[in-house]
Amino acid sequence: xxxVLTAPGPGDSETLTxxxxxxxxxxxxxxxxxxxxxxxxxxxLSVTVPATGAMFGLRAVRAPAGSVDATSIRLxxxxxxxxxxxxxxxxxxxxxxxxxxxxxxxxxxxxxxx
Amino acid sequence: MNRxxxxxxxxxxxxxxVAGAQPHTEILDSFPLLELQPVVxxxxxxxxxxxxxxxxxxxxxxSVPILPDPCVTLRDMRLHLDHLTSQSGGLLSGxxxxxxxxxxxxxxxxxxxxxxGEARFTAVAPGLGNQTGGAVLSGNGMELTAxxxxxxxxxxxxxxxxxxxxxxxxxxxxxxxxxxxxxMLASQVTDxxxxxxxxxxxxxxxxxxxxxGYRPHxxxxxxxxxVPGNHHVTVTVTDSxxxxxxxxxxxxxVNHPPSDVRIYLPAPGATLFAQAPVLLQGHAYDDGxxxxxxxxxxxxxTTLNGPFxxxxxxxxxxxxxxxxxDPVVLRLTAVDPVGESVSVEETVRVVPSTGNAPPVVAIRxxxxxxxxxxxxxxxxxxxxxxxxxxxxDVEDAPSDLQLEWTFVALDGPGGNPxxxxxxxxxxxxxxxxxxxxxxxxxxxxxxxxxxxxxDTGGQSASDxxxxxxxxxxxx
Numbered sequence: 001x002x003x004v005l006t007a008p009g010p011g012d013s014e015t016l017t018x019x020x021x022x023x024x025x026x027x028x029x030x031x032x033x034x035x036x037x038x039x040x041x042x043x044x045l046s047v048t049v050p051a052t053g054a055m056f057g058l059r060a061v062r063a064p065a066g067s068v069d070a071t072s073i074r075l076x077x078x079x080x081x082x083x084x085x086x087x088x089x090x091x092x093x094x095x096x097x098x099x100x101x102x103x104x105x106x107x108x109x110x111x112x113x114x
Numbered sequence: 115m116n117r118x119x120x121x122x123x124x125x126x127x128x129x130x131x132v133a134g135a136q137p138h139t140e141i142l143d144s145f146p147l148l149e150l151q152p153v154v155x156x157x158x159x160x161x162x163x164x165x166x167x168x169x170x171x172x173x174x175x176x177s178v179p180i181l182p183d184p185c186v187t188l189r190d191m192r193l194h195l196d197h198l199t200s201q202s203g204g205l206l207s208g209x210x211x212x213x214x215x216x217x218x219x220x221x222x223x224x225x226x227x228x229x230x231g232e233a234r235f236t237a238v239a240p241g242l243g244n245q246t247g248g249a250v251l252s253g254n255g256m257e258l259t260a261x262x263x264x265x266x267x268x269x270x271x272x273x274x275x276x277x278x279x280x281x282x283x284x285x286x287x288x289x290x291x292x293x294x295x296x297x298m299l300a301s302q303v304t305d306x307x308x309x310x311x312x313x314x315x316x317x318x319x320x321x322x323x324x325x326x327g328y329r330p331h332x333x334x335x336x337x338x339x340x341v342p343g344n345h346h347v348t349v350t351v352t353d354s355x356x357x358x359x360x361x362x363x364x365x366x367x368v369n370h371p372p373s374d375v376r377i378y379l380p381a382p383g384a385t386l387f388a389q390a391p392v393l394l395q396g397h398a399y400d401d402g403x404x405x406x407x408x409x410x411x412x413x414x415x416t417t418l419n420g421p422f423x424x425x426x427x428x429x430x431x432x433x434x435x436x437x438x439x440d441p442v443v444l445r446l447t448a449v450d451p452v453g454e455s456v457s458v459e460e461t462v463r464v465v466p467s468t469g470n471a472p473p474v475v476a477i478r479x480x481x482x483x484x485x486x487x488x489x490x491x492x493x494x495x496x497x498x499x500x501x502x503x504x505x506x507d508v509e510d511a512p513s514d515l516q517l518e519w520t521f522v523a524l525d526g527p528g529g530n531p532x533x534x535x536x537x538x539x540x541x542x543x544x545x546x547x548x549x550x551x552x553x554x555x556x557x558x559x560x561x562x563x564x565x566x567x568x569d570t571g572g573q574s575a576s577d578x579x580x581x582x583x584x585x586x587x588x589x
Contacts, residue, residue, distance in 0.1 A: 009209065015240060019207070028205075048224045050156045051228075053234035055246065105198040
């Protein structure tokens with residue numbers, strides 16, 4: 001599994017956007033996140049899967065606690081997560097930057113009425 | 115990354131550790147397959163792209179009128195949406211901002227396309243929590259109406275102060291192009307944006323749809339994919355706000371039929387023997403190169419006004435005629451990739467088998483198959499000139515064959531032997547398939563080089579090429 005989290009931009013320190021994908025693209029999804037403004041250590045992620053519009057929740061806790069740069073994230077089911085995501089587990093930071101496009105989520109454009 | 119807020123993770127990516135998960139590198143290795151135009155099974159709607167803005171403030175009121183201030187005012191909502199295409203369908207991702215009763219807020223949106231023009235989404239706005247709702251896009255993609263908990267809000271692309279790109283399109287070397295030649299399409303864009311990724315500068319033809327090719331930069335396309343005919347070509351440029359501009363032009367792609375269609379072997383008027391192998395050799399030139407394979411089709415007519423029987427395809431075909439016939443018309447039909455064809459014919463005769471087939475010969479160097487025009491090559495005066503031939507015989511081994519090369523000056527290209535050449539013709543060379551010959555000429559002289567092989571039964575076969583020998587040094 002690969003998870004990409006992106007901070008929206010200047011002036012917004014509490015929301016996250018991003019995407020995730022499982023091996024073989026059995027699941028690719030986009031997500032939004034809401035950072036806990038008290039702890040600053042965890043976030044609630046709302047994940048949207050394609051086609052059906054189904055959504056589920058994940059809880060993400062960064063580690064090590066109190067650090068500036070997280071080296072891992074622990075994910076757990078916050079409601080409705082599919083079985084392959086339901087188990088709690090640690091995700092390590094990737095060695096190289098990865099984008100949603102790298103995960104197969106492309107941004108094509110085709111004019112409707114050229 | 116904002117290092118003062120530990121959980122704010124800019125482009126954080128994490129892998130492994132989850133049961134069944136794979137190392138990151140393996141995951142990435144699996145994704146190049148997706149670049150091969152993956153099949154998208156779910157709904158997509160690429161119009162869900164751009165920046166949508168609130169045109170005017172809107173009050174949202176609670177349904178309890180006795181409250182002192184039951185309404186809040188939302189204004190200046192601005193939302194940028196990206197459409198991400200996955201194998202399972204279209205996904206939406208966006209961020210934005212707004213003012214609620216004068217306080218600035220931010221939001222992030224994730225959603226999926228349910229069908230054309232419709233999406234479901236979750237929006238996160240700090241302090242306001244998560245909201246789930248639906249969104250509907252207008253037919254022209256300009257207006258987005260979001261509905262959450264029975265309340266709706268309409269945002270428009272043209273309410274953001276953005277303007278559509280102003281676009282011009284030129285075909286610098288047009289408007290007529292040879293089929294197969296590179297067609298350059300250059301667009302010029304004037305817009306608030308200065309950076310346009312390739313996917314937002316789309317070139318289309320009314321005959322072929324979206325055009326592919328080499329992009330030296332996003333605004334220029336070099337393509338060789340245009341089919342012959344008239345094309346109305348359009349470039350559509352979409353800015354980061356999702357507004358599009360167009361420009362079009364007409365161009366024509368012209369196909370040229372095959373040219374320089376030649377039968378080299380057998381020679382016109384040749385006498386062939388029934389049941390003996392015959393080498394057919396020929397070539398044809400088409401836009402950009404020589405035709406090969408099924409672009410060269412051989413056939414023969416063995417009865418007067420009878421049908422042409424296919425003999426094979428390609429630059430060289432070995433065939434045989436089962437019985438005598440006279441005349442026999444050999445036809446080489448050159449067919450280009452568009453299907454346009456040109457045929458040449460020659461007449462030979464096939465005599466009854468004698469029980470001893472003549473040799474099959476061909477001069478390979480100079481290589482006339484790679485030359486356009488009647489000349490197979492050129493030789494410099496005083497410089498050794500390499501020759502090469504191949505020979506085969508049904509009954510005899512190559513070493514049993516008599517081989518001879520002769521060289522005759524001509525009175526012009528394709529002409530007759532010069533009865534009084536300025537310098538004597540080079541002496542014949544025997545016993546080798548790969549001799550060297552040196553021409554000593556002043557000025558330019560056309561030569562016919564003939565290779566003859568004779569088997570032990572006295573049957574012989576020849577092949578000839580013409581070259582130009584010159585003392586003129588071309589720098």
